Structures are given as C-alpha cells and as structure tokens.
Amino acid sequence: MMGKVLRTIKERQRKIISFNDYVILTLPSGATKIIEVRRDGTISLGKFGNFGANYIVGYSYGQSFEILENKRVQPLKSITYGLEDADSNESTPIPEFSSSEDNRNLVDKGDEVQKVTAEEIEKIKKQGGGNEIANKLISKIIEGHESFDKKTVYSQDKYVIRKQRKFSRRFTVNALSPSNLLNHMRNDREMDKIQGLSEEVLGMMMSHANVMPGGNYLVMDETGGIVVYAMLERMHGEGTITLLHENDQPKIAHLMHTNYSEEELYKMVKPINLLQFMEPADNKPNVGPFPDDVVKAMPDMRRKRYYRRMKKVKQLNESLDMVQHGAFDGLVYVSTLNPVGFVPKIINKIAGSRSIVVYSQYKEILIGLSHIFLRDKHILLPNIYESRVRHFQTIPGRLHPTMTSVGGGGYFLSGIKVIPTEGAVASGRRSKKRAGVEQQEEVKKIKLASDSSA
C-alpha cells in the first residue's frame, strides 16, 4: 500500500534520496512541504515552479537545488549559496548601488517608492520557470525602488535577502526524520495537532525516558504518532511500544509516511484501548480460532478477513499479557487526558527504577501530578522541566537572536519509579515530620477550642 516497501535498518538511515521516499522540502522562506518522490512524477511548489522527481533521486539528503527550465534542477552547495555568504556571490547578481551611512534621509512613503507594479511582477514571473527569472525580478525590484540608495548597507542587504527568500526558486530536500517532521508541523502552525511539542522538549523526553533498543514502553501519544516515531528511531527494531489510546483505533497517521513497514509496526507497536487496559478480564477478544476445516471452507475474502482479524487478536492478547505482567521499562505520556487522575493509577505497571515522562502543553496540569508524587513516595525526583532553544541569525558581524520564533514547546514531568519499604522513614526526617504532625494537631485543638468558645 502507498508504495510502502520493507526496508532494512541500514536503508532507514536515509542517506540517499530514493524513489518512494517521503521527503520534506524546505524553501528559502523556511516554509516546508512533505512530498512523495514518485517515479516520473512532477512536484509543484506553486509560485516557485515545478520540477521532475527523477532529477533529485540519487543525491544525498540535505542537498539543495535550484529550479531550471523544463522541470530540471541544478544541485546547489546550499540553499543560501551566493545569497547570505557574501564571498560566493555568483548565483544572484545584485546591481551596484550606493548606500547611506545612516537612514536620516529615508522617508517612509509606503508603496509609493516602488515603481514596479504587481502586474509587471506577475508578467516577469510568467516568462519562465527557472531561477534566473527570480534574479531578474529582484534586480528589477531594486532598480524600481526609489530610495534604495538612502538605506544603509545593512538595510539594503536585509532587503535583498528578503526578496530572495520571497522569489528564489530553490529548495532543500530533507529526510522525513522525527525532528524534521515535528518542525514541519510547528512551521505550519498546526500546534494543537502536536500538543505544542517542540524538538528540544521531545529530545529531552527521549533522554529522560531512557529510550533505547530492547525497552518495553507504555505510551500514550496524542501527536499523531510523532512521539512513537521518535521512540521507534531510537529502538532499532528491538523492544515494544504498548500504545494506549482512547478510540477504536490509535491515531498514528504520521507513521504512514515513514519508512516503517506494516510488518515492523505490527511487531513493535501494540495498540490497546483504555477500556481493554483498565478492564482486561471483560474485554479479552473472544473470536475464534476456528477449526481448520471451517477456515478452509470459507470464501476467499472471508478467509482473508479472518486471518487479518486473528493477527490483530494475537497482537491484542500479547498486549494484554504485557499489561498484566506490568513491568514496563518506562512510561511516556503525551495526552490531553488528565494525567492527575490517570497516571497515579498506572505507575504500578512500571518496573522499579524506570522513568516516567508525562508531557503537557500546560504546566498547571503537571503541578497537581507532582504534588501527588511528592506525597506518595513511589516516584523519586518528580520534577517539571521546560526547555527552549533560541535561534540566532548566524552571519558574522550581524549575529543576533532571531526576531521571532514559534511559541510554546510544552513541559514534562519526569521521575523515577521506586519501590518503597513499608514504614520506612529516614531518621533525620522522622523528628521533623513528627514535629509537623504534633504542631498540626495542636493547631486543630486550638481551632476547636476557639470554635466552641465562639
């Protein structure tokens, strides 16, 4: 289905752009787009033009291209080649212009300063499909800018870069890695679909949850499968993900575009819904298996359906056994289902000295959970973490943080499951605690006394 092929683990490392791969294209503006590299297919980038999928196959991932005429492309050293690095100014010739020391003579007249009209721009765009049109257009726009020479050098550069980002017919082909996929979702401002999760928080959660080959993890994932995908990448085909979900089917649409085959997903990802999880005895699958002769007598379609069904039943039974056994190597909880009510109920399914990681877009939700764990002593170090990456415009001489970035990123509570001994209280703590209890009792007595006297 959907051109999916079984791939070896080596291939999955996505070294070379190949047919049937889903890839992420990044445009000079930073916009991203997921496409499938179909043999003989044409990929359209809207106003940036079209190109043939065959022309990008065989290059390394990370390769940048410029669109030429006739759907052809030309490999480029980088997407900004000749743009931001002033030394290699080969690709886009910029007309020589004088500049100003400062902007004292620059008067903001809005659109009036630009003599090139929108119609003229559209007309130029239609002259061809290659990037030389973009260069022509940019030169034209600069020439048409009445007060371009009244800008400072910095401002002129910025202006040119902005126009290049807008018109350059270039793109980079990036692998559909969990990070790239997540950043694509963030870029598209589909924040709610991924619960506001950021790359830095995802990475930190993977570390805190100690995700590695051979682990058996209990997972809730309300990001459409990005969390499961990130975990699979770190598990190397070994171990399992018991995927708890609250619908008839788990929502892991993003996994469909990755290089994982159905067979691999079947082996590693075990879906189980909350009802089956909480009340396993009443919700065990009770179909078949039928005797061989009955199966043989089935019409083809029905037999196929039967086999498919039995496969699912087998998987579900495995998950149920896993849950009953209750010794998961970690909990990764990314769900809008209130963790305060749910997570304390399932920590007994986690083995000793394994991590739990509970994500929420909102810190407030995690505070209640942290309070519970501070009291009940089954979770060590219940801390709430936040992490944020600040990106910089990295041009020597003009180094500064980017002016804006995508907000949000979320929070996670992490802790280590421990097995407390009955009645264990540290010697140092005992006196303090006892003092606390005594004091509270005293306060209560006084209150009672004052109440009765009132």
Next chain:
Amino acid sequence: MSFTSFKTKIEEGDFVMAYLSRTHIKPIIVKKGEKLNTRFGTFPHDSMIGLPYGSQLMTPKGRGFIYLLHPTPELWTMSLPHRTQIVYTPDSSYIVQRMGVIPGSRVIEAGTGSGSFTHAFVRTIAPTGKLFTYEFHKERYEQAVSEFKEHKLQEYLICTNRDVCADGFDIDGTKIDAEAVFLDLPSPWEAIPHLKSVITHETEARICCFSPCVEQVLKTVTALQENGWTKIEMTEVSSLLWESRKVMIRELDDAIKRLKDVKKRQLEGIEYMKQMAVKYGSNKQAKVHKPRSKNRDRGFNPFGKGFHIIEGDENYKWFDVSKEQKEIKTHTSYLTFAIHVPQLVVNDENIEKQETDTEKADKL
C-alpha cells in the same frame, strides 16, 4: 550492560547508583562482603543482591534509607566526578535529537572531558553504532578509559589520547565515516579542517560545536564556512526546572473580617482597662492586661497567624503553584550546528542502480 540495556534484579558485579539525596548519588559496584558507608549508616552490599532495581533499602538498624537505582546516563550526569565542565542533559538531549543520532550512528566526540555526554551518546548509538572520543589530557584520558571499562561501554567506543587540533582525528586502520561530530574544545576552529578525512562522504554529516563565548563562535563559523559546511546556525538552550508548591489562598473578605475582629477585641480591651481603672483607681500594679496564655486566643484567625502552618494543611485553602529553583543556569554554551552535504555526481547509472535496489526491496 546496564547503561545500554535494562536489568530487573541486582546481581553481584552490577553497577548501581545509590541515591541518598538529590545532590548525593553514589555510584557503586556491588561486591559480596563489601559495605557502603553513608551519613545514614552502613549498608552491606550483600543486602542489595537479589533486590529489584528501585528498591528502598534500610540500614540494618533502621536509621535511614537509600534507593538502589538502575544506571542511566542522566543519573550518571548528576553524580559523576567532575574533571571538567560537563554537558548537561538539556543541551546533550537537544544535540542528539537535532543531529539525528540513533542506534547505528557513527559519532565523533572531542574532548571526552568527564565522560558525561559519552554515556548519553553510547546509550543512543548502541548496539551497532560507534563513538570515537578524543581527550588530549593524559590523566583525564586514563580516568575516562577506566570508567568506560567499569561501565562496560568499551565495545561501543574508541577512546584516543590525542590533541585533535594539532593531530587530527584519523585512526590507523579504522574507517571512521562519522555522520555526527560534537566538538567541545577551547578552539574548535583548529580541529574543523581535520574533519574532511573522517566524516562520511556518502551522505549528510552534521556537526555541533559547543563554546561558551561569542568570540569562539565567530571563529568557528568562519572555519566551518571555509571547510565546506553549510546551514550554519548558532543556538542556545535554556532550560528550567520547576518545583510544585502550595501557597495559601488568602481572601480579602477574611482579611476584613479579621480586622473587624481585631478592632472589636481592642475595644473590649479598652473597656476592660476602663473597668479596671474604676475598680482599682490609680493602683498601677493592678492595672494589668488580661493574663497571657502561651497559645493566646487570636480570635478570628483565617491565615493561621502566629502558628507554623505546614504547606497543604487541610484547614486552609491552597493554590497549586510552580516555583523556579533558587539558582538557575542562565548560560551553558552556544551550540553552533552545521551540515556537510557531499556534492554527489548523479548520472543515469546511479539512478538505475537505485531502481534495482528499490525493486529488490519491493520483492522482499
């Protein structure tokens, strides 16, 4: 072993992290007959063998307890002996995620330093990847090597005592082919020109340079540009740890009621004194206040004034809040990322080969 796979029960020879407190985690190797001495008392190793990881262990006299934790790179980072400034989890985890390091990755790390990041790298690249780590300080190198041996990491890494800035990364007889490079060096720009022969030229290679000062970053960016690295971006990770707390909800109405109550009782007090004055005249000795008891009646006392109230006391109302730590790390280092994309020559032959490969895969 246990940094690269999970264990359930503690056995002799295991590497265990004995947790005393948040700031005190003692790594031990469990040996029969040995004892762990802590400020809470003495714990014989024999009592640990056979327990599940995560167990709480009491001293024989019940004077105190510790937790026996499974080793993880994150706990190791919290407990390790600092030989240098170390890379903490918020930075290291972002670097691993952004560089796409996964099992099977081949990674270069220079310098090894205290080996904190080394543990995190190994956890992620095992079982099929390889880490090439370099340390130019002789003693630090030796300590690191013995630590890696003790933690059973050596099959996943090659640790070399070398000044990579002067002598490069090449190792005789070994093809390194790194897909990811992490440079935590005082002058990474001196090491960058040596990378050409050790990074992969089959696909994209990624680099992260870890430097605390902007001046270092500028030199690094120039060196990266000169050596064919692109998509150069400096970033900075800032992370916060929040503790959950409760603060009392103190309402205006209660404050006003209390003021009224205080006023009322003040008036009563004045009245009382007036009565006393009438009763005893100018006899000052007798003009005493009401006798004070230790827990004197404070009248309406909605906020528990004068008492030590425990956070979360059921007799009061509380907000659930979060609080930053008293001291936070505002700067660790700048992370400068870049990629190196080999400019492959693609002709029809390559594509045909690719097609047959895909067909083969299709048939599988």
